Amino acid sequence: MPDQVLKNTFHIGVEPKVVLDHLTTPENYIGLSPIVVAVKDVDKSTPGVVRYTATERFRFFGFIKWDNPIAVELFTDDSAVWGDVKSPGGVRMAYRFDLSAEGTGTRMDDVLNLSAPSLIIKYAASEARKVQLARARILVERLA
Incomplete structure (x- = not known):
């Protein structure tokens, strides 16, 4: 199964503990990931x-909702959040958010390792990258 690694590094103007607390609360991913609309169980x-x-809510052609x-x-642990996501259709993603103090804030290294069947890897990687970049912007806005 093909895979793709996506990386993004950015700065958040609060200490790592604040970022860590935010990232370890599942309900905070609603809106932090623009496609996550609910969290349960x-x-x-x-x-x-x-x-x-x-x-995750996807829209196709502007009106078909999935x-x-x-x-x-x-x-x-004290400086990272990592884990795995399993999605129907064979899409798997390992993720890691490494946090380190940088000046008066936090440096976050966001790495996603995505694997998916050949037919959908490009689409899955494109959506994952959009979410990754939005997450950086939204975290900075939320925690400012």
């Missing part, structure tokens, strides 16, 4: 691990 029973189901449930597994 949040499980925080294992320390350092959060599992949940998110709903709600795509994804299983998310999120791990964390």
Whole structure:
């Protein structure tokens, strides 16, 4: 199955702990990822691990709506958030957000490793990149 790695590094004007707290709260991904419209079945029973189901909403041709449930597994330590996303259709994504103090704020290195069947890898990578870039902008706005 083809894969693609997407990277983005940016600065957020608050300390890493604030960013970490925001990124480890599943409900914060609603709107942080422009296609995530709902979060449910949040499980925080294992320390350092959060599992949940998110709903991604896609629109095709401007009027066809597709709600795509994804299983998310999120791990964390003092300086990173990482995990896996499993989506129907064979799309898989490993992600990692490394946080480090930089000046009076935080440097965030956002890396996505996406794999998908050949027929949809370009579309999946294009959507993932849009979300990745929007996440940077939205995090900066939310946490400013």
